[in-house]
Structures are given as C-alpha cells and as structure tokens.
Amino acid sequence: MSDLRHPSDETLLRLAYGSLGLGPSAVVGAHVAGCARCGGVVEDFERVAGALLELLPDADVPADGLARALAAIERDAPRPGEAPPAPPASRVEMPKGVALPQSVGDCDFSPWRTIAPGIRVSRARAHWARAFNVKLLSVQPGKRLLMHGHRGVEWTCVLAGAFHDGRARFAAGDLCEVDESVDHRPVVEPGEACVCLVAAEGSTRHHGMAGRLHQAIFGD
Amino acid sequence: MPPRQDNFEELIQSIAKSADRASFARVYEFYAPRVRNYLVRLGMANNVAEELAQETMLTVWRKASYFDASRAGASTWILTIARNLRIDHHRRASGRDAAPDDPSQAQESPAPPDSSLIQAESEERVRQALASLSAEQAEIIKRLYFDEKPHSAIAQSLGLPLGTVKSRARLAIGHLRRLLDDLK
Numbered sequence: 240m241s242d243l244r245h246p247s248d249e250t251l252l253r254l255a256y257g258s259l260g261l262g263p264s265a266v267v268g269a270h271v272a273g274c275a276r277c278g279g280v281v282e283d284f285e286r287v288a289g290a291l292l293e294l295l296p297d298a299d300v301p302a303d304g305l306a307r308a309l310a311a312i313e314r315d316a317p318r319p320g321e322a323p324p325a326p327p328a329s330r331v332e333m334p335k336g337v338a339l340p341q342s343v344g345d346c347d348f349s350p351w352r353t354i355a356p357g358i359r360v361s362r363a364r365a366h367w368a369r370a371f372n373v374k375l376l377s378v379q380p381g382k383r384l385l386m387h388g389h390r391g392v393e394w395t396c397v398l399a400g401a402f403h404d405g406r407a408r409f410a411a412g413d414l415c416e417v418d419e420s421v422d423h424r425p426v427v428e429p430g431e432a433c434v435c436l437v438a439a440e441g442s443t444r445h446h447g448m449a450g451r452l453h454q455a456i457f458g459d
Numbered sequence: 460m461p462p463r464q465d466n467f468e469e470l471i472q473s474i475a476k477s478a479d480r481a482s483f484a485r486v487y488e489f490y491a492p493r494v495r496n497y498l499v500r501l502g503m504a505n506n507v508a509e510e511l512a513q514e515t516m517l518t519v520w521r522k523a524s525y526f527d528a529s530r531a532g533a534s535t536w537i538l539t540i541a542r543n544l545r546i547d548h549h550r551r552a553s554g555r556d557a558a559p560d561d562p563s564q565a566q567e568s569p570a571p572p573d574s575s576l577i578q579a580e581s582e583e584r585v586r587q588a589l590a591s592l593s594a595e596q597a598e599i600i601k602r603l604y605f606d607e608k609p610h611s612a613i614a615q616s617l618g619l620p621l622g623t624v625k626s627r628a629r630l631a632i633g634h635l636r637r638l639l640d641d642l643k
Binding site: 247248249252253256257258261264280282283285286287288289290291292293294295296297299300301304305307308309311312315344346365366367370 | 480483484487488489490491492493494495496497500501509512513516517520521531532533534535536537538539541542545546549550553582585586588589600601603604605606607609628629632633635636639
C-alpha cells in the first residue's frame, strides 16, 4: 500500500468504476496493463462496483426501451466473435525501443518540442486528453528537474529509463502519483533518457474552464 | 440491499446458448435502469445516458458468449461494459479521432460453455463484505464510487472537514481491501 511506485487505492477504485478522468485513466491504465498487483486490485474493486450497481435505484427508463432493444436485436445479424478493429497508430515518433501504451488508444500527439535544455515534450492532441494535460516527457540522462509542487493530483507512468525523486526510484512500468502535499525534485538516472506519460487533475487553472467548456459542448 | 430474484449469470448464459429473448428481457429489466443511473451519476446527460444504457444492453446480447462466470459475475461484467462504452463515447465525442475502442472485449475469447458460478458466489461475498462495514465507512465507499467529486460529497454527507476526508477514505478503502482479501 505504501509502495510509491503504484497508484493509490483510491485511484484504482475510481479507475475500476470509471469515475477517474479519461486522461488519468489512460496513464494509470498503462501501468495497470503491466502490473499484476494492480490488475488484481482493480478486479477486486470491479467486483465491489458490480455489487454497488445492483444497489443503484432503478431510475425511470422509457417504457418502450425493451421493445426497442428487442427490435434492434431482430435487425442485427449475429456477429459472434467479431474482433474489434485495431486503433490506428498514433503519428508521434517515439524514441527507439519505446512504445506508446495501448491505453491512450488512437490519441494523436504533437511533434516533440524542447521546452528546456534536455527536456522534450509531446502533447496529446485529442480533446479528452488535453483536458488533463496529457503529455509525453523525454528527459536526458542525468538531468535534474526543478523542485516543484502540484496543484492537484498528477500521475506519471515511466515508459523508459528511470528517475529518483528523493522518495523512491521509478523505472519503466512504475507509476508515480503525487498530490498537493508532495514537493519533489526528480533526477533522471544516467545512461538512458527517461520517457514518461503524464496526466494531471486540476493542475492548471484553465483546465477547469476547459472542462466546463467541454461539458457545455459535449454534455459530459 | 435489494434481493436479486434472478440468477443473471444463468440468464446471460442462456442468451449465449439459445439466443433466448425472455432471458434477455429479465436481464434488461433489472440492469438497463441501473446502468442508466450509473451513467447519469457520472455526469452524463439523461438522453445520452439512456442511449448508452441501451447500447450496453445490446452489447450484453451480442457478447453473451464472451461472458465467463468464472471470471466475473453478471453485475461486474455489465458494469465494465457500460464503463468502457462511456469512455469510448467521450473519446469519440471529444473530436479528432474516431475509432471504436473497447478495452474490455479486446483480448477476450468466447467463454467455455457451462463455466461455473465461482465469481457469482464471490460477488455475493462482496455484498456481505460491504454489509459488514460500519455505516460511516460504507457511506465513504459508496461516495468514492458514485460521486464525481467524492471528497466534497463525503465531507458534506458526514459533516467532516475536507482535510480529514482523505485519511478517512484511505482507512475505509484499506478496511474494504482487508475484507476482500479475507474472502480469497
């Protein structure tokens, strides 16, 4: 539980239920896909979610819902075992040997841009991911980041290389979750660039506005 | 807790085996309103939630042969279908890219026929575990699941300062996980 290289239980619970934001879900999902421990925890929380689904009051649905569903079934040719089409590959050029996690789906990313010496960023372009400032970070070996804090929760999944933030070492597959209470100064280990997938909840002020705008337009 | 009058695992299996519409109707009557409620609670507009609940139930029909009662009970399976359809919907609705993306069904193969009801039993035990939480912890767990902003919802419903909610939530989840571990 206190292992800093995994998401918090609350995050896994929200991922299992679907109430975690889409951006964090993609980042945490990248970790869970390769972590048996967290995969098991998510399955536990899914079972609880299933039991809770039964508890939800059965709100009014249109009386003709079942009839419409049955009509749709009659129209529908059976499609046993139909495989879903593979999502088209994203166009961002990933560093050699590093794959973009499946959890981001077909989200496109911007070309890499150097934002500080030794630090490059590629930002998610899909609206759902931009709302959580989803981005890829590539930091040169040995680079020390500035000490920084967080305004909300931030999730970082390491895709390649490793960094240490004074509390723990995070290597490929590890997930670093920090909130307002954490100030840290990540230092990338020598040898290999550290590539991470990052999402944040409430870390920038315009995020709330973007979220509200999104809500107004798309009704979610 | 409302009693489950039907064995939904068997009903879904009979949809898979014999395309039984009567079984589907019973699954629909129980789950469609709850799935709709689940989606609305996650902030979805009523009409969209209704459409997606309908889509969830049609997916239950189409993918019934993928249902594996040894891996998940009916409620858990249906919840993950609705959850993934919702994510898919929001990703598509948000513009740019539009491709179907349903992680729950991507790597599954059809379930073997006559699989046991092990998980369905464990869902029942999960219900017992939930029932054995204290009233406060049960409330916290429910808010964590159901509410978009769980911390403020917990603070309000239990009259706790926001600062203590986080640690109470951690305690409640820890307790729940110990109960779940005891079931294994």
